[in-house]
Amino acid sequence: MSRRPSLAMVLAVEAMLLVVMAVFSLCVGPGDLSPATVSASIKSVLSGEGDALPPRMHELLWNLRAPRIVLAMLVGAALAGAGALMQGLFQNPLACPFTTGVSSGAALGAIIAISFHLNWSWGALSGATPIAFLFGAGTVLLVYAVAWRPGGVSVYTLLLVGFALSGMLSAISSFVMIVKSQDLQSVLFWLLGGFSARNWDHVFTLLPWLAVGIVLMMMYARPLNAILLGDESAGWIGVEVERTKRVLLFVAAMLASAAVAVSGVIGFAGIIVPHITRLIVGPDHRRLLPASLLGGAILLLASDTLIRLAFPIVAQEIPVGIVTSLLGVPFFLYLISRRTRP
Amino acid sequence: MRALLFLLICTAAAAQTFPLTRTDALGRKVTLPAPPRRIVTLAPSNTELIFALGLGDRCVGVTNYCDYPPEVKNIARVGGYANMSVEQIAALSPDLVLAVYGNPDWMLARLRELSIPVFGLNPQRLADVPRDIVLVAELCGVATAGQELAAAFNAAIAAVTTAVAAATTRPRVYFGAWDPPFFSPGPGSFIYDMVELAGGENLTRGYGKNWISLSLEEIVERDPEIVIHGLEGIPTTAEQDNAEALAMLRRRAGWRATTAVRTGRVYLLNDNLLQRPGPRLAEGLRALARAIHPECFPTPP
Numbered sequence: 001m002s003r004r005p006s007l008a009m010v011l012a013v014e015a016m017l018l019v020v021m022a023v024f025s026l027c028v029g030p031g032d033l034s035p036a037t038v039s040a041s042i043k044s045v046l047s048g049e050g051d052a053l054p055p056r057m058h059e060l061l062w063n064l065r066a067p068r069i070v071l072a073m074l075v076g077a078a079l080a081g082a083g084a085l086m087q088g089l090f091q092n093p094l095a096c097p098f099t100t101g102v103s104s105g106a107a108l109g110a111i112i113a114i115s116f117h118l119n120w121s122w123g124a125l126s127g128a129t130p131i132a133f134l135f136g137a138g139t140v141l142l143v144y145a146v147a148w149r150p151g152g153v154s155v156y157t158l159l160l161v162g163f164a165l166s167g168m169l170s171a172i173s174s175f176v177m178i179v180k181s182q183d184l185q186s187v188l189f190w191l192l193g194g195f196s197a198r199n200w201d202h203v204f205t206l207l208p209w210l211a212v213g214i215v216l217m218m219m220y221a222r223p224l225n226a227i228l229l230g231d232e233s234a235g236w237i238g239v240e241v242e243r244t245k246r247v248l249l250f251v252a253a254m255l256a257s258a259a260v261a262v263s264g265v266i267g268f269a270g271i272i273v274p275h276i277t278r279l280i281v282g283p284d285h286r287r288l289l290p291a292s293l294l295g296g297a298i299l300l301l302a303s304d305t306l307i308r309l310a311f312p313i314v315a316q317e318i319p320v321g322i323v324t325s326l327l328g329v330p331f332f333l334y335l336i337s338r339r340t341r342p
Numbered sequence: 343m344r345a346l347l348f349l350l351i352c353t354a355a356a357a358q359t360f361p362l363t364r365t366d367a368l369g370r371k372v373t374l375p376a377p378p379r380r381i382v383t384l385a386p387s388n389t390e391l392i393f394a395l396g397l398g399d400r401c402v403g404v405t406n407y408c409d410y411p412p413e414v415k416n417i418a419r420v421g422g423y424a425n426m427s428v429e430q431i432a433a434l435s436p437d438l439v440l441a442v443y444g445n446p447d448w449m450l451a452r453l454r455e456l457s458i459p460v461f462g463l464n465p466q467r468l469a470d471v472p473r474d475i476v477l478v479a480e481l482c483g484v485a486t487a488g489q490e491l492a493a494a495f496n497a498a499i500a501a502v503t504t505a506v507a508a509a510t511t512r513p514r515v516y517f518g519a520w521d522p523p524f525f526s527p528g529p530g531s532f533i534y535d536m537v538e539l540a541g542g543e544n545l546t547r548g549y550g551k552n553w554i555s556l557s558l559e560e561i562v563e564r565d566p567e568i569v570i571h572g573l574e575g576i577p578t579t580a581e582q583d584n585a586e587a588l589a590m591l592r593r594r595a596g597w598r599a600t601t602a603v604r605t606g607r608v609y610l611l612n613d614n615l616l617q618r619p620g621p622r623l624a625e626g627l628r629a630l631a632r633a634i635h636p637e638c639f640p641t642p643p
Contacts, residue, residue, distance in 0.1 A: 029557075029559050030557070030560045030563040030564075031559065031563040055599060056562060056565060056599040056600070058599075059598070059599035060559055060562045060563060060596070060599070063595040063599075064562060064595060065559060067595070127521065178422075178425065181422055181423070181424065181425070182407065182574075185523065185525070186519075186521070186523065189522060189523040194522075196522040196523070196524075196557060197521070197522045197524070197557075197596065199594075199595035199596070200595070201595075308557070308559075311557055311560065315528075315549050315550075315554045315555070316554075316555045317522070317523065317555050317557050
């Protein structure tokens with residue numbers, strides 16, 4: 001165990017990687033903005049002077065590209081953080097941010113919003129986002145309510161109820177998609193997830209959830225470690241088991257719902273990033289959680305940058321979930337294959 | 343010219359002898375023993391084509407999406423475009439099923455097994471529409487009506503291109519949605535052809551596909567001067583809708599920086615005139631040209 005890198009070093013490397021990738025990402029894409037032009041624009045924006053760029057290019061750089069980059073990082077952090085929490089809570093390596101039905105709930109909300117052309121607004125956001133969030137979060141509440149018994153809630157009951165309810169919600173989704181099939185393309189595009197045409201409103205919608213989520217998950221990192229020893233042992237050493245489970249379950253659910261609402265259902269990032277991070281920093285949640293947050297940000301920013309780089313070649317915005325899996329899984333398999341113990 | 347017309351009519355008359363064999367767009371030879379009396383259409387464009395040929399009374403089944411002309415609402419429905427009921431179609435005992443590329447192959451195969459003649463169309467370019475009009479008219483034994491309808495279609499197209507020939511500009515046009523995915527027609531699709539014929543320059547010039555999923559960055563960089571969005575069945579209040587759409591786009595990141603939004607040139611057009619490759623495309627072309635070059639059309643429609 002002594003060979004594990006220190007947390008400070010892992011976080012520093014991750015943060016450096018993120019900054020380099022973010023700046024690189026800001027320089028690539030349509031419009032032939034050279035790194036020099038971009039850095040001049042960054043300087044003028046930071047110093048509060050007027051930007052020398054033409055207004056249209058300024059808009060492209062700062063209101064399309066920049067929020068997209070920031071949103072990819074935030075969504076990546078939210079999904080990876082929620083995934084790490086869920087895997088800890090359920091003590092199950094296949095748990096993911098969507099384990100208690102968030103994705104099927106949010107998906108149904110989005111499908112209803114798109115197919116019936118509902119246009120609620122929620123702050124600056126409209127369209128599928130608010131309804132997807134309500135349905136995602138509502139599903140988790142429902143699962144919890146059904147699984148709850150006086151004296152606590154068993155994670156196995158939560159898993160079962162979540163699984164059953166997801167099945168029902170998916171069936172309703174399929175029904176709506178078949179009945180209103182002229183909107184199939186928009187629905188599919190939303191479901192596969194991505195950061196196409198997102199703006200600062202999406203960033204500021206997700207940010208408060210993520211901030212509160214990070215604070216809470218760090219506060220409960222140590223109790224979560226104790227729960228891994230078993231509910232009973234955790235109780236002996238003074239951990240409030242039920243409260244810890246409840247708080248962390250809702251933190252994970254809110255993070256996942258908010259992420260899905262602004263970016264669609266991005267599969268796999270929430271499963272793979274905590275596993276990769278665990279192989280590097282070990283199972284202690286005080287190390288695993290912060291390293292996963294940054295790891296998720298890196299994976300999604302890298303994926304989205306690749307999508308933007310590939311655009312001129314494929315003339316398509318590839319849904320981000322596809323790229324996330326193609327990038328993340330080989331790296332994960334490489335780490336697994338290097339593990340010495342069975 | 344007159345001799346040519348005579349020749350055309352003669353060939354048309356010659357084609358009228360049944361049994362008649364034609365090869366469809368799916369590459370299959372279809373033989374009809376007699377002019378069909380009971381026709382099922384599997385796409386709105388096919389339904390509109392059959393009615394435009396004056397064969398509406400022979401149409402016994404349509405899809406859930408068929409809504410034009412209004413008479414179709416009394417005709418039996420056979421399901422959606424991709425999930426129709428083979429049983430329902432067979433129950434109508436059609437002697438011709440007019441399909442399109444995109445109806446599931448395996449469903450069409452079931453129909454053929456039931457000895458129901460299936461003829462598939464696949465109009466991709468604007469010029470395919472008059473070709474299909476003539477072809478379907480021959481199959482239905484109304485070749486002359488087909489020649490007339492095709493000629494009227496071509497004349498309507500020519501009237502629009504003549505009108506916009508006077509235009510001095512060729513604005514860049516983005517045709518598509520303003521929510522992702524930003525699918526826009528590329529070279530090889532009939533809507534691309536129509537935008538060009540209407541005197542516009544497609545934003546997707548240079549791409550080599552029928553449909554291109556643009557990124558919003560790409561749209562802002564290419565800077566459309568006109569934005570046109572096809573909306574299903576938009577009615578007479580289009581002026582008001584245009585204003586609402588414009589106000590919305592003026593608040594949207596990216597869109598608000600485009601020339602089209604800054605100069606207020608955002609148009610909503612009836613999608614059913616633009617996306618259904620049938621005889622009403624001529625009407626759609628006129629609506630497109632009016633949006634792109636209002637100066638060439640001084641009188642109201």
